[in-house]
Structure formats: structure tokens, C-alpha cells
Amino acid sequence: MKHERTHGYILVTALAFMVILIIMTTIIMTGSVTGVQQAGGEAGLVRARAAAEAGQAQAGYTLSQTLVPGINSIIGTYASSFAAAGNNPATTNVIPTSQYSSVLSSMNGLAGTTSSGTVGGVTYTSRITFSNFREDRASFNANNQRYLVDYVVASSGQQGDYLRNVNVQGYVAMLLGKTPLNAFLVMANDGGSVQGNFFGTGMNYDGPVHINQNWMFAGTPIFSMGATTSASSVKMYNCNTSTWQAVTTQSNNCTTPNWGGVGLAYSKPNVPLPANAFSQARAALGLDATNTTSPNTSARCTALGLSSSCSSVPTGVYTPVNGGIYIQGDAAVTLSVASPNNSQVYTIVQGSTTSVLKADPLTGVTTITKNGGAATTLSTPLNGQLYVEGTITSLSGPARTGTLPNPLPSNNGVPTQIPPAIATSTRLNIAAATDIVVQGDVTYQDNPATNSGAKNVLALLAGTGNLRVGTTAPNDVYLHGAVVAGASGKGMSVDNYSAGVLRGAIHTLGSLAEDTDPPRGLANIGSNGLITMVNGFGDAFHFDPRFVNGSAIPPFFPTTTTFAANTALPVQRSWVEQ
Amino acid sequence: MSCAESVRSSPPPATAGLTLVEVLMAAAVALVIFTVLINLLSGTGTVQARNQLQISVDDSIRSSLELMASDLRQSVGPRVILSTSPGLPTGLASYASSSSALSVVQIPAATLLSVLPPGGYPTTQNFSGVTSTALNASVSTCGATYGGGDYAMLTTETSSAWLQVDASSYCTGGSTSSTLKHSASSVSYTYTPAAVVGKVNVLRYAVQTVNGVSTLTRQQFGGPVQTVAYDITALSVEYSADGFTFTATPVQPRAIRLTLTGSRASGSKTSSLTLSTTVYMRDVQYTAPGN
Numbered sequence: 082m083k084h085e086r087t088h089g090y091i092l093v094t095a096l097a098f099m100v101i102l103i104i105m106t107t108i109i110m111t112g113s114v115t116g117v118q119q120a121g122g123e124a125g126l127v128r129a130r131a132a133a134e135a136g137q138a139q140a141g142y143t144l145s146q147t148l149v150p151g152i153n154s155i156i157g158t159y160a161s162s163f164a165a166a167g168n169n170p171a172t173t174n175v176i177p178t179s180q181y182s183s184v185l186s187s188m189n190g191l192a193g194t195t196s197s198g199t200v201g202g203v204t205y206t207s208r209i210t211f212s213n214f215r216e217d218r219a220s221f222n223a224n225n226q227r228y229l230v231d232y233v234v235a236s237s238g239q240q241g242d243y244l245r246n247v248n249v250q251g252y253v254a255m256l257l258g259k260t261p262l263n264a265f266l267v268m269a270n271d272g273g274s275v276q277g278n279f280f281g282t283g284m285n286y287d288g289p290v291h292i293n294q295n296w297m298f299a300g301t302p303i304f305s306m307g308a309t310t311s312a313s314s315v316k317m318y319n320c321n322t323s324t325w326q327a328v329t330t331q332s333n334n335c336t337t338p339n340w341g342g343v344g345l346a347y348s349k350p351n352v353p354l355p356a357n358a359f360s361q362a363r364a365a366l367g368l369d370a371t372n373t374t375s376p377n378t379s380a381r382c383t384a385l386g387l388s389s390s391c392s393s394v395p396t397g398v399y400t401p402v403n404g405g406i407y408i409q410g411d412a413a414v415t416l417s418v419a420s421p422n423n424s425q426v427y428t429i430v431q432g433s434t435t436s437v438l439k440a441d442p443l444t445g446v447t448t449i450t451k452n453g454g455a456a457t458t459l460s461t462p463l464n465g466q467l468y469v470e471g472t473i474t475s476l477s478g479p480a481r482t483g484t485l486p487n488p489l490p491s492n493n494g495v496p497t498q499i500p501p502a503i504a505t506s507t508r509l510n511i512a513a514a515t516d517i518v519v520q521g522d523v524t525y526q527d528n529p530a531t532n533s534g535a536k537n538v539l540a541l542l543a544g545t546g547n548l549r550v551g552t553t554a555p556n557d558v559y560l561h562g563a564v565v566a567g568a569s570g571k572g573m574s575v576d577n578y579s580a581g582v583l584r585g586a587i588h589t590l591g592s593l594a595e596d597t598d599p600p601r602g603l604a605n606i607g608s609n610g611l612i613t614m615v616n617g618f619g620d621a622f623h624f625d626p627r628f629v630n631g632s633a634i635p636p637f638f639p640t641t642t643t644f645a646a647n648t649a650l651p652v653q654r655s656w657v658e659q
Numbered sequence: 660m661s662c663a664e665s666v667r668s669s670p671p672p673a674t675a676g677l678t679l680v681e682v683l684m685a686a687a688v689a690l691v692i693f694t695v696l697i698n699l700l701s702g703t704g705t706v707q708a709r710n711q712l713q714i715s716v717d718d719s720i721r722s723s724l725e726l727m728a729s730d731l732r733q734s735v736g737p738r739v740i741l742s743t744s745p746g747l748p749t750g751l752a753s754y755a756s757s758s759s760a761l762s763v764v765q766i767p768a769a770t771l772l773s774v775l776p777p778g779g780y781p782t783t784q785n786f787s788g789v790t791s792t793a794l795n796a797s798v799s800t801c802g803a804t805y806g807g808g809d810y811a812m813l814t815t816e817t818s819s820a821w822l823q824v825d826a827s828s829y830c831t832g833g834s835t836s837s838t839l840k841h842s843a844s845s846v847s848y849t850y851t852p853a854a855v856v857g858k859v860n861v862l863r864y865a866v867q868t869v870n871g872v873s874t875l876t877r878q879q880f881g882g883p884v885q886t887v888a889y890d891i892t893a894l895s896v897e898y899s900a901d902g903f904t905f906t907a908t909p910v911q912p913r914a915i916r917l918t919l920t921g922s923r924a925s926g927s928k929t930s931s932l933t934l935s936t937t938v939y940m941r942d943v944q945y946t947a948p949g950n
Binding site: 097098101104105109111123126213215216217218219221229231233248249250251252254652653654655656657658 | 692693696697699700703706707721725729732733735766767768771773776780781784795814816850851852853855857941942943944945
């Protein structure tokens with residue numbers, strides 16, 4: 082008997098079922114894959130364009146944030162020649178027209194003009210190209226010149242087969258201005274070597290230092306950012322001969338300054354201490370501060386609301402309309418911070434009269450009281466200038482609240498025992514016709530060494546005199562601000578520096594511009610070159626990082642005659658993507 | 660002996676075959692299964708066809724929006740043609756943007772030519788009634804950049820003005836500089852070396868009927884109408900001056916919201932889709948006239 086076939090039927094059914102399922106799946110997948118490919122293509126293009134825009138943004142950062150130092154490195158030679166020739170910036174180009182093509186060539190070689198990177202796995206490359214360097218002749222005046230240059234940024238982003246290009250075009254407006262004197266940590270016309278002054282062990286400078294002439298070294302002073310001099314040689318102590326020797330080297334025998342890896346540069350262009358670009362007296366009086374002539378008695382009397390025929394300005398504290406604080410006669414000035422709103426307080430003592438001014442930065446209201454009497458409100462806010470027609474016999478902040486710690490804070494910190502003198506939003510210029518005597522700590526509420534956004538800034542200008550650290554100033558005195566003592570033979574000095582006990586160091590955070598650097602302490606030089614301080618103060622000078630590019634300049638602050646780019650602002654005019 | 664043989668040759672059991680009833684039942688079940696599968700297959704095919712239709716509409720709308728967005732991102736000056744733009748040449752008035760049409764203003768970077776200091780500068784910086792502009796470009800460059808009757812925009816750092824180039828003899832000069840004449844456009848401005856003149860390109864988007872089909876079109880001023888995508892039935896444009904409040908009334912925009920509706924038919928099937936995108940203007944400081 083034959084066997085019947087009974088099992089193939091299920092197999093055929095299953096196969097047919099699978100074929101149909103495969104057909105259905107294929108149909109569905111086809112639609113889905115098309116959609117996915119469509120979306121993927123769109124996403125790829127978007128990512129490529131985003132990367133190209135990232136490259137364009139990187140170039141924008143270069144243009145807006147890093148161009149100023151680059152430009153200054155290019156135009157420095159022209160600026161120095163211009164200053165040396167004594168040309169008039171109102172009529173003569175700081176950058177000669179004949180050098181425009183050379184400047185352009187240098188700008189196109191600046192670091193940062195090409196960049197590349199990756200954003201989310203997508204690569205980009207960008208390049209900045211400059212062209213058409215030109216001047217804005219109408220902008221030329223005694224203090225500024227403006228130049229323009231066109232730029233093109235070409236940026237590409239690519240992910241696999243997806244490539245997008247973004248090209249932008251615009252111009253950069255560069256404003257050249259006179260370099261503010263606070264561009265140097267220490268800038269002196271004369272290093273004082275003729276008077277026996279030298280820079281030695283225990284002196285620490287963490288910003289740019291420039292001395293035109295007569296500079297002398299012993300031991301191991303520290304210049305973290307190097308130093309420059311206009312002289313062709315300096316003097317360094319030789320322990321073998323116990324003499325000061327003129328050298329053109331970086332060290333000599335036992336004298337081994339630490340140049341911070343940068344070095345001492347000789348024969349650099351002379352940086353003159355200019356005549357004051359502003360009249361701080363006029364500024365305080367509410368007059369035109371750019372008129373640098375000294376206001377006569379009649380003008381002062383008129384500005385102060387006195388009779389224009391007055392023969393002299395009576396001793397006192399004045400707050401003229403649209404001006405600052407004008408003080409006739411010697412005065413002691415104490416600065417402090419008070420509530421509300423971190424108000425700036427000025428306590429001014431003249432004889433038996435004590436005037437207290439309190440400026441609220443939030444409301445803009447300033448009140449004044451005399452000898453504890455009723456407060457009166459000023460009609461206009463203070464303009465940031467405090468001027469003393471006389472000597473500031475004592476300048477200080479609040480008294481210390483305790484003994485300073487040992488060791489002192491590092492990284493330019495201020496001991497907590499020293500209350501701030503300059504309020505967060507205060508921008509102040511204190512000028513005296515003669516000397517300013519510092520008798521206490523004067524520090525910022527916001528320390529710019531640790532707070533890059535700090536706004537408070539102070540200038541101390543000694544007119545025909547010195548900025549003196551007085552005999553009652555505390556040991557390890559802290560002084561924040563930009564100091565100028567530019568009269569012939571004047572500088573930042575210490576009263577009785579060669580007597581009494583060793584007083585630690587003067588801890589500055591700011592800058593010092595002076596005509597002649599005087600001794601601030603007395604030191605013995607051992608036969609092995611070891612420096613031992615015996616009297617007075619050492620230097621612990623620290624640079625305010627905001628002063629590097631002039632981003633924080635006190636009001637009515639003097640400038641040098643050397644021009645440099647202060648700002649470079651890019652303006653974007655077109656945007657093309659392909 | 661036979662007994663043993665009988666055991667070895669006993670016949671198999673009669674259970675291996677199917678009865679007719681069983682075969683019919685199996686066939687019936689298979690028929691049902693195959694019917695269901697065929698219906699499923701047919702349904703999938705229908706869905707697939709509808710999907711393809713929708714994908715094609717989606718593709719048309721997305722690519723159209725991307726093209727419009729790309730043009731908008733490259734816009735400068737007033738960004739779009741506004742009927743209220745001060746000094747708008749009469750020839751451009753018909754190109755004014757609306758809630759259903761968009762006219763994008765572009766100035767190609769290659770056409771930006773620096774303006775040379777006018778006579779009297781720097782003593783004088785303010786100039787009025789200017790009908791010809793000296794350019795830092797050769798006459799051949801001027802001629803290659805501009806055509807008779809072209810529209811242009813002069814911009815300084817603080818202001819801009821519409822220009823219309825003369826119909827003839829509009830570029831004169833030499834190999835280093837040239838003068839562009841725009842007699843019908845008298846402008847006043849404060850000169851700075853940042854001043855430039857650029858050629859204005861206007862790109863107008865609108866929905867029109869082309870070959871009997873509702874179509875999104877793009878037309879460069881003075882040029883032919885280009886087809887961007889067929890079967891686009893509506894364009895809606897909303898303008899935002901601040902970047903987050905949108906209105907149908909044209910204003911100088913910081914952002915623009917574009918909405919396209921497409922509808923496509925294939926046989927008895929129809930697919931409709933509406934998509935929107937918001938385009939934020941790029942940071943370009945090319946002042947609009949009147950600002």
C-alpha cells in the first residue's frame with residue numbers, strides 16, 4: 082500500500098506567508114528609509130552650517146577680542162617714531178599712508194586669522210582676510226586717530242558629504258589714542274641710580290616695567306613680565322670688586338635679576354612723562370578739563386559760586402555744579418564704604434572742620450555734612466575728581482580691624498583686617514597741587530586681581546610733589562590705584578626711609594608713573610651679594626590686570642604721547658551662506 | 660515457521676491519508692488566511708502610495724522653507740521691502756512685502772564698493788543733495804557691478820539711503836576710481852570712510868498659478884519668475900520686530916515666521932501638509948533707510 086504526502090502543505094503555507102510579509106516590510110521600509118534619508122540630509126546640512134557658523138563666530142571673537150594687541154605689535158614702530166618726531170596728531174598720521182600695505186600684510190599674518198576646530202563632531206575651518214586699510218581723517222585730533230580696515234571671514238563646516246560655507250564681510254574701526262600712563266606697572270624717567278637707588282632682592286614686580294635711564298640692580302629682584310629701558314646699558318653690582326658696573330647683559334656676577342623668562346630689553350624708545358593732558362583743578366571745578374592751563378582766581382571763584390571779584394578762594398571744601406570735590410588748602414582725606422548700596426564716603430578734615438560727603442551710586446544722590454550738622458544734597462552728581470589746592474597731609478582708608486596675618490595673603494589678596502576704602506562702583510581721581518601723604522591702607526572693595534569685572538578704580542596724582550608714604554603709615558601698607566608723581570625729581574617716596582625699624586613692604590595693586598624713583602628702604606649688600614633690608618619698605622608691586630589694554634582708566638587720568646590702539650570694533654555688513 | 664513470518668509482514672495502520680473533508684477544511688482555512696494577507700498587502704500598498712505622496716509634499720515644503728530661510732539669513736538693510744521704507748524707489752513699491760508675499764533685500768558682498776571722501780571732507784562731513792558718488796573702484800568694476808536703472812543702497816555708519824542708478828552713462832572715471840551717477844536719487848548723509856554703496860537684489864516669494872498649478876515662486880527683481888515648488892497652496896508670513904511677538908503686518912524684522920501649505924493629488928489620493936519655520940536675522944549692521 083502507498084503512503085500519502087501529508088506534511089508539505091504547512092511548509093508551502095509558511096513560505097507564502099513569509100513572502101507576503103517580506104513584500105509588506107519592503108514597502109513599509111522603502112517609505113521609511115526615504116523619510117529618514119530626507120531628514121538625515123537636512124540634519125547633515127544643518128550641522129555643517131552650524132559648524133561653519135562656529136568658525137565664523139571664532140573669527141568674530143578674534144576680531145573683537147584679540148585684535149588690539151596684534152595691531153599694537155604692528156604699529157608700535159610707527160607710534161614710537163611719531164612720538165619721537167613730536168608730530169601733531171591732529172594733522173599728521175601716526176601710521177604713515179605709505180605703510181598701509183605693509184600694515185595690511187602684517188595684519189593678514191596675525192595669529193588667530195586662521196582657525197579650525199570641531200563642533201559636535203563636525204569640523205570647521207575659518208580664515209580672516211583684511212584689505213583696504215584707510216584713515217578717518219575727520220577723526221584726527223590731539224588725542225585720537227581712527228583707522229578702518231575691511232575684512233572677510235570665510236568659514237566652512239563639513240560633515241561627511243555635507244559641506245556648507247559661510248562668508249561674512251565688514252570692517253574694523255580701530256581707535257588709536259595716547260597710551261595711558263597706567264599701562265606700566267612702573268614707569269620712570271629716571272631710576273635714581275645717580276642718587277644711589279637700586280632695585281634689589283625683595284623687590285617684586287609682576288607687570289611691565291620701563292625706566293628711561295639710570296637704572297641699577299643688585300641681588301635678585303623679580304620682574305615677572307621682564308623690563309625695558311631706553312638706555313643702552315644699566316648698572317649691576319659686582320661682588321668681586323664691590324662696585325657697580327655698567328653692563329649690557331641680563332646679569333653680572335652676583336647680580337642675577339629674575340626677568341620672568343622675558344628679559345631686560347635695552348635701547349627701547351624713550352617714554353616721556355608728558356605734560357598733564359587734563360587740568361584736574363578744572364575738572365573738580367566743573368570747568369573744561371581739557372583746557373590744561375591753571376584757572377585763575379576769578380575763574381575759580383566764579384566756578385565755586387563766590388564773587389568773581391574775590392581775591393582768593395577761602396579754605397574749605399566745595400562741590401561746584403557739574404564738578405567734583407574742590408578743596409582749598411591742606412586737608413586730610415579718609416575714604417570708606419558705607420551702606421546703603423556701598424556708598425562712597427569722603428571724610429575731609431581741615432583744622433577743626435570735618436566735612437563728610439556720602440555718594441550713593443544707586444540713587445546718584447550725594448549728601449554733605451559739616452561738623453555733624455544737617456545734611457544737604459548736591460544738585461549734581463560728583464564727576465570723579467577730588468582736587469586739593471594744597472597738600473593731602475593724610476590719605477587713608479578705614480583703620481585696620483586687627484593685626485595682619487603672618488604670612489600675608491598670596492595672589493594679591495588683601496587681609497580681611499583691612500576694610501575697603503574705594504567702593505564697588507567708585508571711579509575716582511585724587512589730585513593734589515603738591516604732595517600726597519599716604520598714612521593708611523587704601524584698597525578697593527572689589528579686588529581686580531581676583532575679580533576681572535571689578536569697576537572700582539583710583540588714581541593718585543601728586544602735582545608738583547611726591548606721593549609719600551608717611552611715618553604713621555602701618556607696616557605692610559596696602560595701596561590700590563594708579564599713582565602719578567611726574568614733576569621733575571619726584572616720585573613715590575617714603576618719609577624717613579632710612580630710620581626706624583624695617584616696615585615690611587608697600588603692597589601696591591595698580592601702577593606707578595614717576596619722574597625719578599627714590600629709595601623707599603635701606604639695604605645692606607653682603608660680600609656674597611646677599612641683600613638685607615634694614616630700614617623702610619620693600620616693594621611688592623602688583624599690576625592691575627585691567628590696565629594692560631586700558632580697559633580701566635580713572636577719570637581725567639594723564640596719558641603719554643605715544644599712540645596705541647585702544648579699541649578695535651568689528652562691524653559685520655554682509656552674510657552669505659552656500 | 661509461518662508464525663514468525665506473519666509477524667514480520669503485518670501491514671501498516673491505515674492512518675496516513677487525509678479525507679476529502681480534511682482537505683477542504685484546510686483549503687478553506689488557507690483561503691481565509693490568504694485573503695487576509697492579500698488585504699493587508701493591498702492596504703499597505705495604499706498606505707505606501709499615500710506616504711510617497713506625503714513625502715513628496717513634505718520634501719517640497721521643507722526645501723522651499725530652507726531656500727526662503729537661506730535668503731532671509733543673507734538679508735541686510737531693511738531686510739524686507741516695506742512700503743513704509745523712507746525713500747523707497749517707486750519701482751520697488753510693487754514689491755512690498757505682505758502677509759502672503761515676501762520680498763527679501765540682499766546686497767551681495769561682491770558689490771560693496773567703498774565711497775571715496777567727497778570734496779570738502781574732512782572740513783565738511785555732512786553732505787546733502789548728492790546725486791553722484793565717487794567710488795574706490797575702477798570704472799570697469801563700476802560698470803561690471805551696476806547696470807542702468809539698478810537699485811543700490813548707500814550706507815554710512817549711522818544711516819542708509821536708497822539709490823537708483825541712472826539709465827545710461829552711469830559709471831564714469833578711470834582705472835583707480837569712478838563716479839556712480841544716480842540723478843533721480845538725491846541723498847544726504849554724514850560721510851565716514853566706512854561708507855559703501857552696494858547693489859540691491861530683491862527676491863520676491865509668492866504663491867501663484869503656473870501652468871494651472873498652484874506654485875511657490877521666487878522672482879529676482881527684473882528677472883523671470885522661477886518655480887520653487889509646485890502644489891504649494893498658501894504662503895503665510897509673520898513679522899517680528901523684537902524676536903518673539905509676531906504680526907501679519909510687515910515691519911523691519913528681527914525674526915520672520917514662514918508657513919507653507921502644500922496639497923498634492925495622485926489618482927484618487929490627496930495629501931495636504933502645513934509646515935512652519937522661524938528665521939532669525941543674522942547679525943549684520945547695515946542700517947535700514949530711515950533708521
